[in-house]
Amino acid sequence: MKYAVKKYNMIERNNRIAIALSGGKDSTALTFALKKLYGKRRDVEFFAITVDEGIAGYRPPTVEIAKKITSNLEMEHIVVSFRDEFGMELDEIVRKGKKKPCTYCGVFRKYLLNRTAREMGATKLATGHNLDDETQTILLNFLQGDIERLARLIPQRVQEDLIMRIKPFREVYEKEVVLYCLLNDIDVDMEECPYSQFPVRAAVRDFLYDFENRYPGRKYSVMRSFEALQDCFKAIFPQKDLTRCRICGEPTPKDMCQTCILKRELGLIDID
Ligand code: SF4
Structure with a gap:
């Protein structure tokens, strides 16, 4: 992890780093390792x-794990909830909404993480994505021909009110994270989210596991190839300038942010 942190300048002087801690194995191990x-x-x-x-x-067991690890590490910890922010839990949103659960979950969670990190004075937001996650995303976007989304994986420049994300585990295999948890006696919850349905990603994951087993080091090859092409992606899809959502004022490339669009669909805000 130290290698990647140094290589990408993830931790710099006077940084106040928010860790997105779900209480799952990756984010819990990351919290422990960073501290x-x-x-x-x-x-x-x-x-x-x-x-x-x-x-x-x-979620309740992982929230407990998150509370326990931060208490053991004497780290400041804030818990924010969909219920408090949107007046509804994801389970209710799923019953009411027409989109897939992950659409609401992903958009609302990103919004809450960014806003809370900013309000708490963070300069960066660290997430627990590991080498397996990253290479799956890279290959998946290639296979789906979604180069614009691929380009969005590259942080190009700091934008006002959008906290820069860092991924200190991006060069660490998932199995190494599991081993690290075992060696350090870190509580882990290996349950999978009941809404998790990603058949194409699962196929890419299985392919990469198999390929890596037969030809070790290939996940790093995927990562290095992606890095070698980064300048091309940036040139084709330069980072869009952000404006302000006309409803909530959060940074967004459009007139209205995705969070407000979904809130309107769910009847949580009343706008034209
Ligand atoms: S898999 Fe579960 S936790 Fe992950 S984005 Fe989907 S609904 Fe949210």
């Missing part, structure tokens, strides 16, 4: 944000 490796630095601060989407049976 252990960089917690003694006086010029860097960490705190954690947990978003409780309201998924019965799945």
Whole structure:
């Protein structure tokens, strides 16, 4: 992890880093590792944000894990919830809405993480994405021909009010994260979200596992190839300038942000 942190300048002087801590294995291991490796630095601060989407049976145990690890590490921890922010848990949203659960969940969670991190004075937002996640996303976008989405994986420049994301585990295999949890006696919850349905991603994941087993190191090859092409992606799809959502004022490339569009669809706000 230290290699990637240094290579991509993820942790710099006077950074206040928010960790997106779901309480799943990756984000819990990341919280532990960041505190252990960089917690003694006086010029860097960490705190954690947990978003409780309201998924019965799945989220409550991981919220407890998040509370426990931050308490053990003596780290500031904020829990925000869909219920408090949107007046509804994800389970209710899913019953009411017409879109897939992950559409609401992903958009609302990103909104809450960014806004909370900003309000808490964060300069960066760290997520637990590992090498397996990253290479699956890269290959998936290639296979689906979605190069614009692929280009969005590359942070191009800082935009006002949008907290820059960092992924310190992006060069760490998923199995290494699991091993790290076992070796450090970190509580993990391996349950899968009941709404998780990604058949194409699962096929890409299985292909990469199999390929890596037969030809070790190929996940790194995918990552290096992607990095070698980054300048092309940036030239074809330069990062869009952001404006302000006319409803909530959050940064967005359009007139209205995705969060307000979904809130309107759910009848949570009344606008034309
Ligand atoms: S699988 Fe979908 S619904 Fe479940 S936590 Fe992830 S984004 Fe949310």
